[in-house]
Amino acid sequence: MNRSFIKYHSPLVIILFFVLTAVISCTFALGELKVSNEIDYFDILGEGGMTIITLVWIGFILMSRPAGKVTNWLFSGLLLMNMSMLLDFMDEFIKYPDNNAWLTTLDSLPAPFGMVIMSIALYQWYQEQMTINAQLRRTERVYRDHTLTDFITGLYSAKYMKQQIKHQLLYSKSSNKPFTLMMIDIRQFDQFNRQHGYQQGDNLLREIGQVITMNIRDKDLACRYASDRFIVLLPDTSNETAETFAWHIENSLANLAFKVGSDLKANYQEITLCSKEYNGTESNYQVLELLNLKMEVTKKQNPYPLGNNSLGKQVA
Numbered sequence: 221m222n223r224s225f226i227k228y229h230s231p232l233v234i235i236l237f238f239v240l241t242a243v244i245s246c247t248f249a250l251g252e253l254k255v256s257n258e259i260d261y262f263d264i265l266g267e268g269g270m271t272i273i274t275l276v277w278i279g280f281i282l283m284s285r286p287a288g289k290v291t292n293w294l295f296s297g298l299l300l301m302n303m304s305m306l307l308d309f310m311d312e313f314i315k316y317p318d319n320n321a322w323l324t325t326l327d328s329l330p331a332p333f334g335m336v337i338m339s340i341a342l343y344q345w346y347q348e349q350m351t352i353n354a355q356l357r358r359t360e361r362v363y364r365d366h367t368l369t370d371f372i373t374g375l376y377s378a379k380y381m382k383q384q385i386k387h388q389l390l391y392s393k394s395s396n397k398p399f400t401l402m403m404i405d406i407r408q409f410d411q412f413n414r415q416h417g418y419q420q421g422d423n424l425l426r427e428i429g430q431v432i433t434m435n436i437r438d439k440d441l442a443c444r445y446a447s448d449r450f451i452v453l454l455p456d457t458s459n460e461t462a463e464t465f466a467w468h469i470e471n472s473l474a475n476l477a478f479k480v481g482s483d484l485k486a487n488y489q490e491i492t493l494c495s496k497e498y499n500g501t502e503s504n505y506q507v508l509e510l511l512n513l514k515m516e517v518t519k520k521q522n523p524y525p526l527g528n529n530s531l532g533k534q535v536a
């Protein structure tokens with residue numbers, strides 16, 4: 221059992237100890253022990269059991285809850301109920317002389333107050349739980365949203381892109397408007413990583429992601445598809461129109477003078493870019509399959525380092 225709650229709730233534990241000791245001492249001081257034939261052992265069992273159970277409830281409350289207003293209310297309510305039960309229990313061993321007979325009626329007093337306080341406390345506990353639930357829901361939503369974005373580039377993730385392609389396919393089919401997907405792959409990214417380190421590789425991914433975003437329209441969607449691969453979804457766009465965007469992106473990236481740390485040397489990263497038009501009759505799976513295929517063909521047609529669309533260069 222974790223006993224750290226005793227330290228954590230020490231003021232309440234002291235109050236509990238003090239109250240129980242005071243009740244037991246008072247009853248002994250003001251009354252006298254009954255003889256054995258005056259004792260009802262069934263009552264002892266019932267009332268003793270209830271006293272112990274309310275003490276256990278107090279223990280659980282202190283073990284499971286942080287210090288604060290709601291805990292104090294719960295504790296106070298249970299303590300008053302426990303006082304009633306303890307007084308009732310003590311009645312079984314002790315009888316009070318006539319001038320202290322008021323003690324026998326006192327045992328029924330704390331319990332109703334305790335129950336009222338407990339009801340208030342339980343309502344506050346309910347409200348507290350509602351607030352916690354609302355916060356959890358918000359956290360969960362943030363977490364879910366995060367799974368739809370790429371941590372490194374801040375672009376949408378492949379998962380989100382796949383969802384959007386699904387919607388786009390349906391829309392294109394019903395509206396008869398084509399859409400185009402563009403794929404951008406960084407060349408020799410593995411070599412870049414090995415030469416400059418993964419941290420710099422991440423920075424390069426981020427900057428390339430920003431350049432891509434700057435060159436697309438509001439209605440377009442860019443995502444980081446895989447390690448060094450990006451996809452742009454261009455709704456209501458033919459491949460011919462997409463070529464203009466492709467040209468803008470290629471030119472911008474060709475002039476992206478990436479600096480590694482405080483090094484003055486500018487690194488110009490070469491990319492492979494391809495695009496493909498769809499009319500909505502393709503399946504979700506086919507769309508990316510066809511695009512990946514086109515990327516492989518484009519790469520083969522433009523072998524590194526000096527292919528037809530090789531825009532990359534490295535200058536000191």
Ligand SMILES: Nc1nc2c(ncn2[C@@H]2O[C@H](COP(=O)(O)OP(=O)(O)OP(=O)(O)O)[C@@H](O)[C@H]2O)c(=O)[nH]1
Nearest residue numbers: 405406407408409410411413418419421422447448
């Ligand atoms: N910095 C960084 N590197 C990554 C990340 N994810 C994957 N990579 C690396 O990206 C590299 C991809 O290597 P390849 O698939 O061979 O790509 P490439 O070297 O560009 O090869 P080509 O495209 O054929 O020119 C590997 O070194 C991966 O470890 C990432 O999040 N950050």
